[in-house]
Amino acid sequence: MSNEEPGPSDSASVDIDSSQDFDVDLDDVVLEDEEEENQGLFDDLLSGEPIFENKEVLRPSYTPHELPHRKEQINKMATILVAALRGETPSNILIYGKTGTGKTASAKFVSQELESTSQKYRVPCDVEYINCEVTDTQYRVLAQLANKFIEENERLIDEWLADLRELRESALEDTSAFDDADFDSIDAVDDRIAELEADKAEFETVPMTGWPTDRVYSVFFDAVDYHERVVVIMLDEIDKLVEKSGDDTLYNLSRMNSELANSRVSIMGISNDLKFTDFLDPRVKSSLGEEEIVFPPYDANQLRDILQHRSDVAFKADALTDDVIPLCAAFAAQEHGDARRALDLLRTAGELAERDQSELVDEDHVRQAQDKIELDRVVEVVRTLPTQSKIVLFSIILLEKNGVHNVNTGEVYNIYKRLCEEIDADVLTQRRVTDLISELDMLGIVNAVVVSKGRYGRTKEISLSVPIEETEAVLLSDSRLGDIEDVQPFVQARFDN
Template sequence: MDLVRDVFASALKPRIFRDREKLLPDYVPGFLPHRESEIRRVASILAPALRGEKPSNIFIYGLTGTGKTAVVRYVLSKLEVTAREAGARVKGVYVNARYRDTPYRIIADIGEAVGARIPFTGLSVGEVFGRILKVISDTKTIYVVVLDEIDFLARKRGGDDVLYKLTRINSELRTSRISLIGVTNSADLVESLDPRVKSSLGEVELVFPPYNAEQLKDILEARAREAFQPGVLEEDIIPLCAALAAREHGDARRALDLLRVAGEIAERSGSSKVTRDHVYMAREEIERDRVVDVVRTLPLHSKLVLASILMVTGGGSGYATTGEVYERYRYLTLKLGIETVTLRRVSGILAELDMLGVITGRVVSRGRYGKTRVLELALDPQVLYKTLSEDIALGDIIDEVGREFGKRSSMR
């Protein structure tokens, strides 16, 4: 009883954080260090909206965590506020194509944002377009639609088509206008886009350079001031987070995650300070959580493929090829008494797992012995094994995986 009360009491008494939310990825800060010129640029492009004119479409390119999203959302919110004060009709719509990665979901989201009633499935894409048109056509409003991580949409079947329709939508609107901001971190996207979409979306192009460690430090300091209680960060915590993140091409989001999770670990352990150890622990925890989340939501056959890889690579210490994995996978499905997917599918699954960062694979030609994907596990085998064993559908199979796994890993 008292134990519980102690836990609650210490939760009430903030020791580390003042406002943890300030470190969450979707928080848009009021101050964005080292992005002044980008902010000014975006703002000046969008400014005509205040006079009721359609701003140019913008295409923004930059690696992850270079502040693209933050800058766009920041400018957009300022734009809406200014418009409201000035009596101009401007509305910002933000959609992230990574999490809503079918053409239908994207425009459904846009539709919902502008106030159309869109069911989550059941309608044709054309029908949703129609509904959007109906709602906004006569509103005398400038809509600024941000398509974040647009590459996820463009890569999908039919994605090009939706983009094309979006760039053309203005000709069907009466008194309102839509301007588009495409955001991406993939350089090859530009090549693969429909040329008509490309020229329309790229009326103005902007490139966001990565932050260096120095700049990351400034960003972290600004946020830390809002997020933490004064004095809880040990001296070199911020430089450390900045340095670790700078190593990964200056990803600010990663740096902020590191700082936040380090703080959480400190708080959980009842420490009154955030130390270097907390940061290193945070780095591991972030990686572990990411993997666990990804693996847990994988479909059954992907999990079986992962289990096969675990076995073939001998507990994650060696390499495997597609053929070897497929053979083991077939054996596992046989034991489970379920249907086996084709080699083509497994090849596809392996490519997906590679993209998710669960495995790393290279397509290698071994001459006479054909061309295959040579892959290895890109995560802690223990964590993978534990996560896989949570799935009851894998049944007894997991024991066998475990035996193999235990045998090999204890040999090392």
């Protein structure tokens, strides 16, 4: 404990010092060279009456303290999880609902409440959150959990050690300190301290990769079972985990309880996909789905409520015209009642209004925001695509630009091969290109439908579902694809065949 204190504060002070030095340097430069021009660069922007009061509450990362229209689901979760506070194992829970229906927000809210209540009543209870879209293999889930619990155990041991040392100090002066404690001599306390320190030294963090999975499992198991507690493991986007690496993880987690001596584990799965349990082993399915909670999509009225709630905090009074919120709600309701989308729209509309130096957010800004969000998403997705996918997408664009709609896989592959030769990239097999096209389909960049043309075989009919000019521009900004100068020959070759 005592040796920790100087450490962080030391390094922190160094950081501050160095950054201050840096600032001073910068200021000097600016003052010398460009005083005039820089004056007022931000002043103009600042002088416009800002529309926002607190933009943070419109961001997806913000967890509200109140979730309108989700009382029922939250109460149900709480009634199930309250068992944890009595030291019993809560039933496993499965939560279903489309994106932006408040699943994650509600679950996080409940788990925060659970943890704070458990502290109040001094019942050991931990909630661990894992997003399975990021952590999508058994190894990684177990490793992440293991490390979190090791960290938690170390923190606990430090706490206990501090208590014990305090007890030891006071006992040295007056043995009556042992009256309320579990120890009756200094030696006993010393033994316990030594024991805890040995335990702490034994913990080893799990590396990102390298270990056999069963070893990770046993480290995780020991870390959880280190002392008495109830553990709730929240697996967000659990369907992604099952899709990618099967149900082994869930099987292992759900049968843990029968082997744990001190602690109890309960799983809370959150899924976008109502049918993902179809792929599960029946045993896993029944144990996981002990309790199911469904989050229905919000309707336009509910979305309006939510937006109203947040906008009261987010915007200055009277910054919105009357039709802004209903319009955001209506747009988002079309997108299967996605509240995240609705908030995004509202925030972007506000930003656009701010950029216009307008004092009011109006209907027009919302419509612009609708387009902007979609375009931004596409640009970002396309920009970060791997090179091979970019080449495939570019092939599709070339065909589309030359008036060939509903292209099939074979045609795309032919153009793709020529492009690869041109820019000296590896040529992948058609099998692989099929997969890349499916990925583009899932990202919503193209639309690929399997159709049968009878005598003329079965293939995918592929069409672009994003604006062609902008997408092409993004692709050409890639250094490798930028080399392609004359594209005509590629498409021309197609008509020659």
